[in-house]
Amino acid sequence: xxRKLIKYNLMIPGPTPxxxxxxxxxxxxxxxxxxxxxxxxxxxxxxGLRWAYETKxxxxxxxxxxxxxxxxxxxxxxxxxDKVIVLNIGNFGARFVKICKAYGVDVNDVKFERGKAADPKxxxxxxxxxxxxxxxxxxxxxxxxxxxxxxxLAKTVxxxxxxxxxxxxxxxxxMAAPLKTDEWDLDVVVSGSQKAFMVPxxxxxxxxxxxxxxxxxxxxxxRHYWDWALMKEEAPKGHTYTTPAESLIFGMREGIKMLQExxxxxxFARHKxxxxxxxxxxxxxxxxxxxxxxxxxxxxxxxxxxxGVDGEAVRAAMRDEFNVEVAPGQxxxxxxxxxxxxxxxxxxxxxxxxxxxxxxxxxxxxAKTNFGAGVKAAMEML
Numbered sequence: 001x002x003r004k005l006i007k008y009n010l011m012i013p014g015p016t017p018x019x020x021x022x023x024x025x026x027x028x029x030x031x032x033x034x035x036x037x038x039x040x041x042x043x044x045x046x047x048g049l050r051w052a053y054e055t056k057x058x059x060x061x062x063x064x065x066x067x068x069x070x071x072x073x074x075x076x077x078x079x080x081x082d083k084v085i086v087l088n089i090g091n092f093g094a095r096f097v098k099i100c101k102a103y104g105v106d107v108n109d110v111k112f113e114r115g116k117a118a119d120p121k122x123x124x125x126x127x128x129x130x131x132x133x134x135x136x137x138x139x140x141x142x143x144x145x146x147x148x149x150x151x152x153l154a155k156t157v158x159x160x161x162x163x164x165x166x167x168x169x170x171x172x173x174x175m176a177a178p179l180k181t182d183e184w185d186l187d188v189v190v191s192g193s194q195k196a197f198m199v200p201x202x203x204x205x206x207x208x209x210x211x212x213x214x215x216x217x218x219x220x221x222x223r224h225y226w227d228w229a230l231m232k233e234e235a236p237k238g239h240t241y242t243t244p245a246e247s248l249i250f251g252m253r254e255g256i257k258m259l260q261e262x263x264x265x266x267x268f269a270r271h272k273x274x275x276x277x278x279x280x281x282x283x284x285x286x287x288x289x290x291x292x293x294x295x296x297x298x299x300x301x302x303x304x305x306x307x308g309v310d311g312e313a314v315r316a317a318m319r320d321e322f323n324v325e326v327a328p329g330q331x332x333x334x335x336x337x338x339x340x341x342x343x344x345x346x347x348x349x350x351x352x353x354x355x356x357x358x359x360x361x362x363x364x365x366x367a368k369t370n371f372g373a374g375v376k377a378a379m380e381m382l
Contacts, residue, residue, distance in 0.1 A: 011354045012327040013142050013172055013300035015194040015201050016344030018251075022198055025254035026247045033246060039238030045249055046235070048256035049205050052174060052197075053189055055181035057207045060231040063245040066171035066192035069204030071099050072226045073136075073167045073188040077212055079220035080104030082133040085126055087118035087153070091143035091330040092169060096136045103221045108132070114333055115302070117148050117295035120156045127160035133215070134165035134187075140173030143330040145302035145339060146291045147177055154184045165215055171195060171204075175259055176271045176299040176343045187212040195299065196271070198258065198344045199251040271298035274342040274351055277381050281355045281374035285362075290337055299343035300327070304336065306367035311338045314361065321364075322357040352378050 010017050031037045042061070049059045062068055074096075078084065080103060086096045088111040100107045110126055112118055118137055127135075135157050140147050154166050165187045170179050174189075175196035181189050186209070193203035208216075208228065216228055224230075230241040259267055275298045282289055282303050290302035305314050311328065312335050318324045327339035342351055356375050363371050 006323045009322075009324040009350070009354060011340050011342075011346070011350070012325055013195070013339060013341035013343060014192070016196075016198060016341065016346065018200060019198055019255075019258065019345050021258060022251045022254045026200075026251040028247065028250045030246055033244050034239060038244075038246065038249075041249060041253055042238040042240070042244070045252050045256065046238075048253065048260070049191070049207075051260065052191070052256065053179070053181045053207050054183065055189075055207050057181065057209050058232075058235065059205055059207045060228065060235055061240060061244070061249070062204045062206070062226070063202060063240070063242065063248075064204045065201060066169070066190060066194075066204055067095060068226070069171065069190035069192065069206050070096060070169055072204065072206050073190055074099050074105070075103060075219070075221040075223040075226050076228045077165055077167070077188060077215040077219050078103065078105050078133060079218070081106055083131070084108065084134045084136060085110055085123070085132050087123060087135065087137035087148070088112065089116065089118055089138065089144060089146055089148065090114060090141035092138050092141060092171075094331065096169065100136070105221075114144050115146060115290040115292075117146050118153060120149070120152045123153060123156050124160055127157065127164075131161060132164055134167055136167040137169070138173070139168055139170040139179055140177065140297050140299050142172040142300055143302075143333065144290055145297040145300045147173065147295050147297045149295070150179060150186070151184050154186060158185060163211070165212060172299050172343070173297075175267055176297075178268060181207055185209075187215075193248055193252055193255075196259075196267070196343050197252060197255045199248060199255045202245045202248045203252060268298070271343055274298070274346060274348060275301065277348055277378050278340060278342055278351050278355065280381055281352070281378040284377035285359065285369050285374035287369075290333075300339050300341045302329070302333070302337045302339045305338060306362055306369055309362070309365055309367055311335045314338045314358075317361050317365075318357060321361065324354050324357050326354070348382060
């Protein structure tokens with residue numbers, strides 16, 4: 001019997017599906033990474049990233065995951081013993097804590113209830129306790145589907161400790177939600193290729209303010225691969241210190257072009273609509289969402305399954321029965337939620353199709369839901 005061909009549907013918060021234009025751009029001959037042809041491509045990508053970040057700051061590109069970018073931010077600005085605040089709203093806030101502790105940084109781990117955003121009033125109270133070198137937090141917490149109010153958090157830091165560094169992990173939030181690096185006076189911002197840029201994993205980019213460069217001059221965390229000083233010599237030439245991921249750079253150039261053609265505000269509106277579409281469907285089915293509407297992520301939604309249904313079982317069944325890949329709960333949320341990504345190269349019909357599979361699955365499992373209500377509500381939004 002011939003094997004049935006089944007389309008694989010990737011609905012996780014990164015890596016995201018890749019547009020044909022980006023795939024085609026990556027199918028490029030290798031060229032000399034120290035020569036003028038590649039240098040021109042790199043400079044174009046760095047200018048495109050400045051557009052995305054809304055910054056005039058220097059931007060360095062590293063062949064790494066987003067976590068590498070987070071480590072870049074820590075080791076280039078801090079020293080062992082420095083006091084910092086980490087606003088920990090999920091798994092990646094906890095990762096900032098782990099990175100800082102690995103380098104001997106004195107961390108005040110300000111942990112918030114999962115599903116909640118960082119509270120500026122709590123931050124202000126912590127800042128009043130004494131000087132800190134930096135405040136680190138996520139723009140978008142991928143593990144919980146929560147969007148932090150970066151602008152208000154940054155204003156809170158500047159009001160209380162004007163010289164403290166503001167370090168933001170924007171890996172899953174960049175180009176899914178507004179982030180104005182210069183206007184909000186952010187010092188180090190980290191992004192990754194595999195999210196709203198619609199490119200495979202493997203590139204982290206960091207922007208560096210004048211304040212961050214001043215901190216870098218006295219930072220004593222050990223570093224080599226991540227060292228900004230080594231990158232600073234190469235970046236003006238359109239080079240990287242190490243061998244760049246050429247294929248991904250070609251893809252980044254095309255992904256940024258696609259975003260620019262769509263227009264910044266249209267990109268944000270698309271992500272917001274897809275968020276609202278999925279949340280409307282989930283609510284219509286009677287499911288609880290981990291994050292409140294006020295701080296819901298435009299990149300990913302964390303959903304609590306019906307009573308008696310394990311989140312991990314949902315994930316496995318979606319993959320095995322419908323070929324739809326959704327994301328699990330992480331850390332203390334494992335089994336309690338499942339997550340559906342709606343950033344990057346995802347459109348409304350992708351979401352409705354995936355949600356139809358969710359409803360059929362719950363029906364098969366005998367869950368008490370209003371079968372078809374979510375899909376109907378989503379279709380009415382269209």
